[in-house]
Amino acid sequence: MSSVKELTTNFVKLKKFDGVEFRRWKKKMYFLLTLLKVSYVISTPRPVEHENETMEDVREKSKWDNDDFICRGHILNGMEDDLFDVYQHVESAKELWESLESKYMAEDASSKKFLVSNFNDFKFVDGRSIMDQFHEVQRIYSNLKQHGINVDELFVVSSIIDKLPSSWKDVKHDLKHKKEDISLSNLAIQSSD
Known part of the structure; x- marks a missing residue:
């Protein structure tokens, strides 16, 4: 039980949901709720x-009510104050969770176009660390996958090679003319050499 107590104490240090990156926040929150053994009230x-309730029936309802209170409280506590103020009156954890999903998952759908544009528009530039830029493009690719946008890795690797700065003309040429396919992780290794 002490590990759960430590987790809930440390959870306060995590970034509170502010209306952005809902999917990431949702996964972290669901993980916490699962550890606390209260996530079941969401579903x-x-x-x-x-009429003829047994003592077991009463206990089961009481446990569910208590777990719903804990679950709802942790979800609300995981939000910035302005969002807390908007959602504090939602009565159950399930209703709160569904309300957040319907609002912020819909907004995520419009952000898919933004993510694709970010990937398409990204260009490596001279004067910045190639590895920093490579990590940035990996993050964009990871966000695409997280939002269910499946892009073939070979396509991503080829796109990254095309995005390398003009000063890397020889490297681009060598990478494009390799006979074997290059994975994203191998591209990182070969680009840093």
Whole structure:
């Protein structure tokens, strides 16, 4: 239990959701909620009340209510204050989670075009570390994958070679004329040599 306590203490240090990078925040939040063993309330309806409830039925509802309170509280605590103010009145963790998904996943869809444009427009420039620029293009590629935009790695490698600065003309020529396919990680190694 101490590791969960440490995690929740350290979780406060993570960046709070501010309306940007929802998918990343959602994964981190879901991981925390799973560790706390309360994530099930997001997808499981509250146990139904019925006439002849047993003590076990009452305990099950009470546990669900408590876990929903904890889950909802952690989701709200993971937001910047202005978003907290907007969502604090949502009554259940499930409703809160679904509300965030419907708003921010839809916004992510429009950002897909932005991500593709970022990748297409990226050019390596002289005067900056090639490896820093390569890591930047890798991050863009990773964001494409994270948003479900599947781009063949060979296509990405070829595009990166085309994006190398003009001072790398000989390297570009050598890389383009290799007979074997080059992976993204091998391209990084060959570009840094």
